Amino acid sequence: MAARESLEVDAGTLTTQRILGRVATYAALLFFSVLFLFPLVWMLTTSLKSIGEINTSQPVWFPSPPQWENYKIVTAKLNFWRYALNTVMLCVLTVTGTVLSCSLAAYGFSRIKWPGRDKLFIITLGTMMIPFPVLMVPLYALFKEFGWVGTFKPLWVPAFFASAYNIFLLRQFFMTIPQDLTDAAVVDGCSEFRIFWQMIIPLARSALMVVGLFCFMAVWNDFLGPLIYLSNENDFTLALGLQAFQSQHGGTDTNLLMAAGSVMVLPVIVLFFFTQKSFIEGISLTGLKL
Amino acid sequence: MTREQKRNLVKGLLFTAPWILGLSIFTMIPALMSLYYSFCDYSVLNPPVFIGAKNFTSLSTDAVFWKSLNNTLIYAVVALPLGTVMGIALALLLNQQIIARPLFRTIFFLPSLVPLVALAILWQWIFNGEFGVLNHALSWFGIDGPNWLTDTTWAKPALVITGLWGVGNSVVIYLAGLQDVPRDFYEAARVDGANWWQQTRHITIPMISPVIYFNVIMGTIGVLQIFAVPYVMTGGGPARATLFYTMYLFDQAFRYLNMGYACAMAWVLFVIVAGLTLFAHRMSKGHVYYGGA
Amino acid sequence: MNSIASPSLKRAGWWFLAFAALILFAVMLQRGMRGGRVATHTPDGRVIVEYWEKWAGIEAENMRVIVNDFNASQNRIFVNYLSVGNIEQKFLLAASGGNPPDVIGLYDQNTLNFTEKGALLPLDKLMARDGLTPADYLPRILNLGIHRGITWGLPSVPACLALHYNKRLFREAGLDPEKPPATLKELDEYAEKLTKRDASGKLTQLGFSPSDPGWWNPLYPTWFGGKIWDGVNKPTPDTPENIAAFEWAASYSRKYGVKDLQAFRSAMVQFDTGQNSFISERVAMQLQGVFMFTFIEKYKPDMDYGVAPFPAADASLTSVTLVQADLLGIPRGAANVEEGWKFIRYVQQQPVMEKLCQLQKRFSPLAKTSEQFYTNHSNPDIRIFRSLAESPTGSEWPRTPMINEYVDEMENGYSHIFMLDETAAEAMALVRRRMTPRFEERERKWEAIKDERMRNWEEIAPR
Known part of the structure; x- marks a missing residue:
């Protein structure tokens, strides 16, 4: 320092x-x-x-x-610990799934040259260009077919099968890592997976942390997914619980709504404050950096 | 195909296998179904009936469709460059040797953490024509501020400002990119007597160009599908001044129950976004520098 | 800092962390895999009825009281009550996926999308079987659950609109607080007297503004004897009465200036936060629903105000109001139709209904109302609302499946009129030109399936 x-x-x-x-x-x-x-x-x-x-x-x-x-009322009404546990559970599963599957896919899209790669990547980008509302009905039907409606599965299982945004993000980072760095390893007879796991992953730690963070926040604040797929009050998440403070004809208690919002935001702020160093500055401290 | 190529194909497919599965099941199936629906009269609650290209021909004469497309393009043209410049500027600012850096970083990232409902109420209050703090602040400079969210001229700029507030997301990505710039590059430049601006212009920007490229492409895709914030804040008003493409699409799908029509809109947007993304991609050719592959 | 820890200790730390993370992941995974088919019976053998209700907040809690009463009143059925935001979207997906609840609570205008498309069950035969007749209800309220001659929903709580006026400001302006305006002309005159500007000419108090709160803009013709549709299948936005109504609304923009009125409207950050311009005594007269009392009681319980029928343009029109209702219905494909109906039937009993309406601070939708209901009711003006709802004159949101499209288009037209970009005649003619073909197309579609649908409804109607 x-x-x-x-x-x-x-x-x-x-x-x-x-x-x-x-x-x-x-x-x-x-x-x-x-x-x-x-x-x-x-x-x-x-x-x-x-x-x-x-x-x-x-x-x-x-x-x-x-x-x-106000905070006492809110934590009681939100069923706070229960909803927080549900939310954290979804976050842990989703973040794990996303980081694992997306880094694998991004590696495949950036550091291995194979026929059809760029075509598949273009399709990957293309999937982000279809507005989500029109995918909702077929997706619901699909999850219904799997027997997943009413369970947590539609909210986290897809994360283990990667997502276009994060693949793209990681690919961009993986592509900035000099090729000769890994070429040497190839000459030494390292397997592709070992290069991925022991060289690329540590080098791209900041990008992986960013993906994890975004993913965490998206799940933490997601209202629509839990709204559609969960129908048991005990399974609710914090974001879904927020709606309990809005009443059309009974008066929204803005103070309670804001207290609930603060309760939701504060843990994330604390988390971000204490972990940001490790993912924004992490690399240069590990000494792996050039 | 040589043996080397074959091996690479197998490796590539193995690494992308989870995504290929996810892509086909969770994205392609719904997407292809929506493509089929776009040629159907489909109310969600009743089975789709094939009607050919009628949805697409009706679109061409739908004044609200054109209005929403127009709104979206105007918004994109303003919000995207502003967001990009501000994102890079803040990231550069934060990347300097400053005290309390973690604190500042957290502050700039905070808005991205606020849940949407709270965010909407917050900003409605800030933009309030009578009691809003924004107009209060403007009055110090003798400016009589507009009724932001209820004024057809000012509602869009208000949403642009709200959008800029969430720029912290891209700042974090830029920062992660900035950390990857090897330090010895700067040292070499300093030895040559390059000042801060020259270093930024000739080292930093080219080195993080893949990240800028990512943010611009994602920004284009995202901004053209803007939905949640205006949906909660203005509901498309006043007089459809903030009715954006995806909002109208949502109305058609879920409020008017014209899912077929909404799917047609979705695929029209797909073509537009793909076109613009391709354009952005072409523009970036030769400007994006990849250290790796 | 890191140099203090020896490499082996550090490695041990990493292993420990990795192990802890793995355990955490496993626990979460186990939790995430849970669920599946939601239980159909309680442990003590009761049938579980899923009931989704659009209400949130305090309104949701009020209904929970009734649900708990019902669950305690018998031992065969257990109602599982879920307050759902964005209920239309959730219900639409659930209905399309064949996975609906057993009972659903919707606003009257929101049922229309679902009835014609067959997402709800006709209730007429169940009503007849269990001795519920139209005579048990206020006709205008019951009518809000009927479409194409079939009853799709029964009311939980009703609402209607009236003029709310600030007695203190009346006195200040030298008006008789016991004499609210009886005609629209009087309303305009009073509004003038109740409007104040400061030295710089800025509005500080407004007598009345048609755009405040502005929730029923397309329905101002109600007080001009106009209708915005023909009651069957045609939009009629630009009849002379309707144009007169919208011109009247525009006259306020001319008098007070668009920007000033907008400032007043935007001063109301979010209506339901209580930052309402009537409650903050910046607007002296407002068209509001029976639910306004909840806000006044909550945010300014000592407010000195009165309630009267909103005056009509023509003196021959009296007691004109707009009625609305919250409805309970049974989705098609519900697993427990009979049990769901038992709950709806329970709510329709006079004592239960009166308890619910008292909790929600509404009047009762039933024809018979006990004297106690009024004496115990916290809103002293509740009788005024009730008698308005009993009066046959007035309107409701158009009862057509085109309602959402039509109302959006009307709102847009109204905005242009209010901002003085277009005259009422121009704006409403445009609405008619845009909407007529869509109504016609919808009607053509209906004609094509009508006979089959009606037969089908006859068949599926639970009895």
């Missing part, structure tokens, strides 16, 4: 231009941070307001006193 920073500093003396650059950087960062943070802060403060503080024409910034019991 220290070595790298000194390298940065000695690259140039502190000229005025450099200082100005720094100031501009931080100014831009702060400006965007406020923009990006604001809505979230508002979500958090709203989650602590009383109904009276929401029902005013002038926005209330700081609820006083903060209504912590």
Whole structure:
């Protein structure tokens, strides 16, 4: 760490231009941070307001006193632990399945040359161009045929059979890894799978983490899938549970809705904050990097 | 086919086997069925009846179809370049040697974590013409802000802004790409006296071009199918100013029960997206640099 | 930091992590594989009836009380109650896949897509068998579950619309708070008096705006004696009465300016959050449903307001209202038709229905209502709504399967009128030109299958 920073500093003396650059950087960062943070802060403060503080024409910034019991109500109503467990279960299975199957497929699409590869890849890209709503009815019929409706299976089993977006993402990363790096291994008689598992996977760890993260979030926030396939209240996920706070003719408790939203977001924020280093900076620290 | 080629074919097929299975079962079967439905009168609840190309001919005279297509293309033309530039800019900003980098990264990524319902309510409130914070902020500069979401001129820009807020997704991808740029390239450039901009222009951008390519292609595909956020935030209003293609398709499929017609729309969109993606691909030829294969 | 740990210790750590991950994965996998055929009976041998209801939040909880009552009232049937957001989509897929629930709760206008396409079962024979007759209901409410002469759904709770006016603001403006406007002309005059601007000319208070809340825009002709369809199979958006109604709505845009009115409308972030312009006392008069009371009670219980019939254009028209209803129906392909019906039948009993309507703060859809119902009802104005629903004048959402397309097109036309881009005559003529061929095509399709369908319905109707 220290070595790298000194390298940065000695690259140039502190000229005025450099200082100005720094100031501009931080100014831009702060400006965007406020923009990006604001809505979230508002979500958090709203989650602590009383109904009276929401029902005013002038926005209330700081609820006083903060209504912590909103969170108690929400976790009780959401059946929080149960729904969280269901959601985590779907996340674990989906992320595992996606990362495994997509990295395999991406390897096949990027580091092995075989006839028909590029045609299949074009078809892969093409599948993303069909709007999902028209696939829903045949897909439902298919899952019905499998006897999967009413179970969790339609929500995670397909993940083990890869998805176009993630294959494409990983393929792009795999393609940036210099060919001569693996050529040497081939000469040494390494099997293709060993190259994949022992060289490519560690090198592309940041990309794999990104795929895992996106996949996790998609499942975490997915409302439609669970809505369609689950019909037992005990199987519900957090995103599906959110709807319990919206009532057409009974008044939506925005404070509770926002509290529920915060409850859903906070674990992910914490997870992201503590793991991001490992997947954004991971590679350069492992020393495998060139 | 040489033995080498044969071996590679077997290896390639083995590696892609899960996807080939998934592709055929979970995507191709539904896709081919929807292709068949596009030539049918199909209400979902009753069996499809083959009617030839009638759905496609009706599309050509459907004013709402043209309106939604128009809306979508306008949105795409504005949102896609903005999103790309902003994504790269933020990633470059975050990739510098700055204090509290993890914190800033988290902040820029936060919006992508907010559930859709909460996000919609949040932004409706921000864009509120009377009490919204956005107009409040504009008033400091003496600007009398519009009624964003209920004004036919401003509803689309409002959605573009909401979309930009979720740019953190692509920032994360760019950052992962930036980490892959070998450090010695920069050191060599610095020795040659290249400044920050020159390094960015001649090293960083070419080195992450595969990632930019990915984001542009995915952005094109995604932006033309924009659905969830406007569906919850504006429902297509005011006066269909934010009725996008996939929203109209959804209405036809699930609210008007004209699934056949919706499938025809889907395949028309498929052709458009494929065309535009191909165009983006052509444009990128020679600009995308692959270190590997 | 990593250098502290010795390589062997680090390796052990990795193995441990990998092992833990594997265990976690296995546990999750085991959980994810669970399920399959949902149980058909409870452990104590009761038949499980699946009931999907569109209500969420507090409304869903109110219905749960009734469901629990039913489950406690007998020992043969257990109703499994599920509150479902986006119920239409879920139901559509389930019905198409032959996997529907046994009972479904829908809004009246949402049943129309499903009846003609055969996704619901006719209830007439069951009603006759169990002694339910049309005379047991308010005719206009019962009618909301009938299409092509067949009853597809029975009401759970009804609704209708009335003028809500702010008595405090009436007094402030020098108007008699006990004398709400009796004609539309009076409404316009009062609205003028109740409208305030600040020094810069910006609206600070509005007497009335037709676009606030703007949920029934296409149905303003109701108060002009107009109908937006012929009751059978033709759209009639541009009759003289209808055009007069939309021109009246546009007159507000002319008077107060489109942008100012929009600002007022957008001030209402989300109606159901209580940030409603009537409750925040920025708009003095509003057309609202019986459900408005729930919001007032929740967000401003001490509000001084009154309820009256929304005035009509013509003095000869009195007690005009728009009626709506929440309906319970039985999907075709339901596994437990008889048991599902038992539950619906249970809800239709006077004491049960009154309990439900009291919980949901509505009036009862049944012809007979007990005196207690009114004395115990929390809404002091409930009788006004009830008598409005009893009156024969007024309308409802057009009872045609074209409703969603038609209403979307009408809303679009209305937006253009409201924004003064187009005159009412122009906008509505365009709606007619666009919609007439679609109505005709739908009618042609119906004619082709009509006889077979009717025969089929006769056959499948549970009895």
